[in-house]
Amino acid sequence: xxxxxxxxxxxxxxxxxxxxxxxxxxxxxxxxxxxxxxxxxxxxxxxxxxxxxxxxxxxxxxxxxxxxxxxxxxxxxxxxxxxxxxxxxxxxxxxxxxxxxxxxxxxxxxxxxxxxxxxxxxxxxxxxxxxxxxxxxxxxxxxxxxxxxxxxxxxxxxxxxxxxxxxxxxxxxxxxxxxxxxxxxxxxxxxxxxxxxxxxxxxxxxxxxxxxxxxxxxxxxxxxxxxxxxxxxxxxxxxxxxxxxxxxxxxxxxxxxxxxxxxxxxxxxxxxxxxxxxxxxxxxxxxxxxxxxxxxxxxxxxxxxxxxxxxxxxxxxxxxxxxxxxxxxxxxxxxxxxxxxxxxxxxxxxxxxxxxxxxxxxxxxxxxxxxxxxxxxxxxxxxxxxxxxxxxxxxxxxxxxxxxxxxxxxxxxxxxxxxxxxxxxxxxxxxxxxxxxxxxxxxxxxxxxxxxxxxxxxxxxxxxxxxxxxxxxxxxxxxxxxxxxxxxxxxxxxxxxxxxxxxxxxxxxxxxxxxxxxxxxxxxxxxxxxxxxxxxxxxxxxxxxxxxxxxxxxxxxxxxxxxxxxxxxxxxxxxxxxxxxxxxxxxxxxxxxxxxxxxxxxxxxxxxxxxxxxxxxxxxxxxxxxxxxxxxxxxxxxxxxxxxxxxxxxxxxxxxxxxxxxxxxxxxxxxxxxxxxxxxxxxxxxxxxxxxxxxxxxxxxxxxxxxxxxxxxxxxxxxxxxxxxxxxxxxxxxxxxxxxx
Numbered sequence: 250x251x252x253x254x255x256x257x258x259x260x261x262x263x264x265x266x267x268x269x270x271x272x273x274x275x276x277x278x279x280x281x282x283x284x285x286x287x288x289x290x291x292x293x294x295x296x297x298x299x300x301x302x303x304x305x306x307x308x309x310x311x312x313x314x315x316x317x318x319x320x321x322x323x324x325x326x327x328x329x330x331x332x333x334x335x336x337x338x339x340x341x342x343x344x345x346x347x348x349x350x351x352x353x354x355x356x357x358x359x360x361x362x363x364x365x366x367x368x369x370x371x372x373x374x375x376x377x378x379x380x381x382x383x384x385x386x387x388x389x390x391x392x393x394x395x396x397x398x399x400x401x402x403x404x405x406x407x408x409x410x411x412x413x414x415x416x417x418x419x420x421x422x423x424x425x426x427x428x429x430x431x432x433x434x435x436x437x438x439x440x441x442x443x444x445x446x447x448x449x450x451x452x453x454x455x456x457x458x459x460x461x462x463x464x465x466x467x468x469x470x471x472x473x474x475x476x477x478x479x480x481x482x483x484x485x486x487x488x489x490x491x492x493x494x495x496x497x498x499x500x501x502x503x504x505x506x507x508x509x510x511x512x513x514x515x516x517x518x519x520x521x522x523x524x525x526x527x528x529x530x531x532x533x534x535x536x537x538x539x540x541x542x543x544x545x546x547x548x549x550x551x552x553x554x555x556x557x558x559x560x561x562x563x564x565x566x567x568x569x570x571x572x573x574x575x576x577x578x579x580x581x582x583x584x585x586x587x588x589x590x591x592x593x594x595x596x597x598x599x600x601x602x603x604x605x606x607x608x609x610x611x612x613x614x615x616x617x618x619x620x621x622x623x624x625x626x627x628x629x630x631x632x633x634x635x636x637x638x639x640x641x642x643x644x645x646x647x648x649x650x651x652x653x654x655x656x657x658x659x660x661x662x663x664x665x666x667x668x669x670x671x672x673x674x675x676x677x678x679x680x681x682x683x684x685x686x687x688x689x690x691x692x693x694x695x696x697x698x699x700x701x702x703x704x705x706x707x708x709x710x711x712x713x714x715x716x717x718x719x720x721x722x723x724x725x726x727x728x729x730x731x732x733x734x735x736x737x738x739x740x741x742x743x744x745x746x747x748x749x750x751x752x753x754x755x756x757x758x759x760x761x762x763x764x765x766x767x768x769x770x771x772x773x774x775x776x777x778x779x780x781x782x783x784x785x786x787x788x789x790x791x792x793x794x795x796x797x798x799x800x801x802x803x804x805x806x807x808x809x810x811x812x813x814x815x816x817x818x819x820x821x822x823x824x825x826x827x828x829x830x831x832x833x834x835x836x837x838x839x840x841x842x843x844x845x846x847x848x849x850x851x852x853x854x855x856x857x858x859x860x861x862x863x864x865x866x867x868x869x870x871x872x873x874x875x876x877x878x879x880x881x882x883x884x885x886x887x888x889x890x891x892x893x894x895x896x897x898x899x900x901x902x903x904x905x906x907x908x909x910x911x912x913x914x915x916x917x918x919x920x921x922x923x924x925x926x927x928x929x930x931x932x933x934x935x936x937x938x939x940x941x942x943x944x945x946x947x948x949x950x951x952x953x954x955x956x957x958x959x960x961x962x963x964x965x966x967x968x969x970x971x972x973x974x975x976x977x978x979x980x981x982x983x984x985x986x987x988x989x990x
Contacts, residue, residue, distance in 0.1 A: 276375065284364040284494025287402055287697060291356045293707040300413045304355070309345040318342060320523045329536065330649060333524045336464035337417040341460040341942050354411045362419045364401075369395025369426045370662060376433045377626050394668040395686050399665050402694040404570040404583055408655045411704035418655050421469035423664065428455060428472045428714050429479055436483055447506045453909045456509035463517055468640045468659065470517060473510050475633045482629035485621060510805070538640025540723065540767050542651045544588040550596035555601060556644040558595055562587075563607030563641070563657055567664055568689075571696040580717065581700035582729055585710060586965035587652035590720040590763040596990075630663040636943045637663055698877035707731065715756065722763030726770045729756035733773055736780075750777050758979075765979035768794045774976070795977045820851050821921045838864055842874055849877040854884040868893050870901065879915075888919035899929075917949050925952060941971035945981060952988075961988050 252664050296304045306325040308314045314321070317337050322330040344350055344358070345617075374396035400406070409415035455476070462469025493838060572582045584591065595601065613634065620628040637659035639645050641652060645737040648656075668686065689884050690906045705715035706732050714724040729752075736749035754777045757770040775790030827844040845860030869875050875898050882891035895912035909929040916926040927950055933943035946969035951960035964985045971978045 257501045270521070276371040276393035276397055279394055280371040280401050281364040281368040283411075284367040285360065285402035287694060288360055288363065291411050292359060294355055294356055294411060294704055295352050296355075297704055297707050297710050298414075299414055300355075301707065302349075302660065303341070303414055304352075306341075309342050309350070310930065311348065315339060315342050315346070318562045319520065320527050322524060322528050330523045331521070331528060332467070332649075333419045333521060334466050335520075336461060336466070337420055337466065340416065340420075341413075346420070346650055352413075352453050355416075356411075359413060359416050359419065360410060360898060362416060362423065365405070366423050366635075367397050367401040369423060369430070370400045370665075373426050373430050373433075374666055376430050377629065377666060379669065391683055395683060395690070396665045396669045399686065399693065400662060400692050402690060402697055403661055404581060404693055404696045404700050405566055405654050405657050405661050406652075407581075407583065407697055407704065408585055409658055410654075411701060417466040418468075418658055421462050421463035422658055424458050424465060424469060425472045425475070426662075428462065429475065430460040431455060431458065432479060432485070436480065440740075441714050443777070449509075452505035454510040455506055457514045459510060460513045460516060463513075463961055464520075467658070468703055471636050471639065471659075473513075476506075478632035478636065479629045482632055485628060485969050486626070488622045519938045532906050537647055537649065540588065540764060541649050542643070542647055543592075543594055543764075544647050544651055546957070547594040548596070551594040554596045554598065554600075555592075555594045556642050557591065557610070558600055559642060561602035561607075561651060562592060562637075562652065564605055565602070566654065566657065567661060569690065569692075581696050581703070583654050583700060584714060584718045584721060585654070585704075586714070586721055586723050587650070588721050588723040588764060589651075591718060592652050592723055616667070620667075624798065626669050627667040630666035630670065633663045634660065634667070646712075720760070720763050722760045722767055722913065725756045725760035725763060726767055726773070729753045729760060729770065731771050731777060732756065746780075748828060752778055753777055761979035765983045769956050771976060782979065790976050794836035820847055822849065823847050824853075836863075838868075842869075842871075845881070846874065849881060854881055857881040858885045858887070866897055869894075869897070872898065872901070875901075883915070888915070889921060892916055892919060892921055904936060906933040906940065906943060909933040910943050914946050914949060917953050920953075923950075923953065939970060941967040941975065941981065944970065945977070945984070946986075948984060961985065963987065 294415045302325060305887055308325060319335045323334050323338065342499050344354060356867040371393040374393040377544040393849060409418050432455060457469065459472045462472050537545050544552065544555060572580060617631050620631055640648060679930045703710055709722055711728040712730055714721055715728045730754040736746050736753060739746040739749060745846045753773055757773040760767060760770040771790050771794035775794060778790060779787035824844065827840060827847060830840060831844060839861040841860045842920050845857045848857035848860065861878045861881055875894055879891045879894045882894065892915055895915055898908050899912060910933045911931040916922045930943055930946045930950060938942060948960045948963035948967065951963055963979055968985065971981060
């Protein structure tokens with residue numbers, strides 16, 4: 250029989266639970282209804298942005314994928330880092346298998362899930378005040394309702410609800426809210442010492458919720474440390490009553506939960522290990538792209554300051570995600586993508602967003618101290634905020650994108666719950682913030698209403714982004730590609746096609762201006778030049794597209810489009826046929842060379858290099874074969890081997906300036922034969938004084954030597970010689986910009 254603690258009377262001062270009335274369901278129901286009404290238009294939207302790749306995943310049509318999804322990666326073609334969200338992907342598979350794979354069904358289910366999440370958020374807001382929510386009076390109803398409705402209408406959540414990939418965020422948040430709510434409910438029963446079997450059962454349920462949250466999206470595993478700080482806040486708050494609450498001893502509930510969560514950690518680690526080893530090596534790109542996250546290229550000071558800038562941006566979007574633009578009183582200020590020019594790494598402490606971030610950090614610290622001293626209901630959510638911010642902060646680790654609004658949904662939840670803690674104050678002044686909260690809710694709803702139509706389809710989303718966020722290099726490239734596709738459909742109208750090609754080229758150049766290390770715009774410009782009858786210029790652009798693309802993707806696809814490259818399927822067929830000959834015992838070097846070159850075209854670099862290793866470099870006279878050999882060696886990190894091949898090439902073409910330049914740049918990047926590299930560059934300048942590339946190489950050499958002024962002089966000379974129509978011009982400008990920081 251359980252024993253009642255003598256010291257727990259009135260410890261939490263919660264009203265007696267009321268199960269006869271329906272008041273406790275009003276706030277959750279209203280929050281869900283508001284979400285359904287506001288976001289109802291998304292049901293008629295198509296697939297946008299990342300949805301296209303996920304919805305087009307052929308694995309979803311495999312009847313057996315439901316079994317292997319638990320050890321499979323999220324993206325069908327690989328990613329920069331291994332990603333696994335098997336529970337979310339399992340729901341996609343179930344939909345496709347049951348004939349519900351159309352955009353309408355995906356969006357409808359996502360909307361229903363989001364409405365359910367909003368209801369759970371309102372429920373959790375009440376649970377923070379009392380482990381058993383009891384909304385009998387107006388004062389107890391207001392905070393949960395305001396939090397639930399505010400969460401439902403916030404513009405930061407438009408991306409989550411409007412895109413099918415946002416389901417991962419929604420489901421992970423649902424389990425996170427459930428886990429915190431269950432913990433509050435069960436720990437609120439501290440007046441009774443539960444029997445051991447109940448303690449272990451509850452610990453197992455909490456651990457299962459943590460696992461399910463993490464299987465929806467990796468960030469869901471943060472529920473475990475969140476429960477720890479929620480417990481700390483409850484412990485602090487328990488001293489506010491007439492007597493201390495009788496918390497179970499560590500050997501009971503805490504140890505049971507810790508052991509169960511420890512099992513979850515082992516299961517999650519094992520699942521990710523199996524998943525990572527299950528990824529085909531040719532499908533895993535490895536390493537983050539600086540286009541996805543420019544922090545990859547950030548120096549030490551930028552790595553320190555930029556996360557503060559991101560806090561400032563998140564705070565601005567959280568409170569006021571709108572601004573006046575183009576004569577509109579209110580326009581959405583959000584973006585589906587924050588590419589480098591939008592949130593470039595910085596080390597400037599006078600940046601307005603950095604100042605804002607510092608102020609937010611200070612305000613959070615003061616708020617935590619006050620909440621701790623006053624034993625406020627806001628303490629738990631405030632302590633959860635840094636944990637929720639760990640993912641988008643790019644501080645603990647670099648993620649696949651420097652900033653994404655969908656990643657801010659947990660942050661918005663705990664900010665609203667913390668504000669609800671103030672509204673929950675038993676003193677009358679606690680309700681004075683309610684009118685301001687209502688005003689914000691109205692503004693947020695208007696901004697969301699204006700932002701939702703932008704997600705109707707890819708073309709609409711791209712047009713919106715380049716209009717309101719023109720410095721988004723990624724979406725400038727996406728928009729240029731869409732215009733190019735439209736131009737191909739206008740074959741019967743030469744004038745319209747020519748105009749569309751001009752528009753595509755304009756936006757492709759803008760994309761390169763904002764971030765020149767992007768492969769797509771080079772490829773688009775290559776196709777435009779091919780359509781205009783300039784094959785040599787087209788080949789030059791497509792060459793740079795390949796240099797900036799790590800797999801058979803952008804530049805290769807466009808080369809195939811204009812008839813300069815076989816399709817991936819045709820190349821794979823050739824590779825398989827040649828591989829059969831090699832496996833049959835043929836050792837002809839010509840066979841190894843041909844097979845290696847096919848693998849190069851497929852961007853299967855390990856297989857290509859394995860074939861090239863069979864060749865005697867000194868016997869190679871085909872310059873294209875040498876080029877492919879060098880590219881494969883560089884990709885595999887065999888810089889000394891690649892440089893040796895470059896030197897052999899120079900013996901074949903001793904007075905070819907581009908070979909000298911390529912060899913020098915390779916040597917500088919590898920840190921090999923630095924003095925010799927300078928001689929090669931000087932000779933290249935002598936042979937081609939009007940060409941920009943040797944001067945760009947000299948800039949790299951001076952940078953390596955730490956001679957910044959001479960590096961600036963050299964790159965300015967390269968810029969002057971290249972001209973704006975030179976494919977490398979944006980890259981030279983980017984180098985100069987970084988040198989002038």
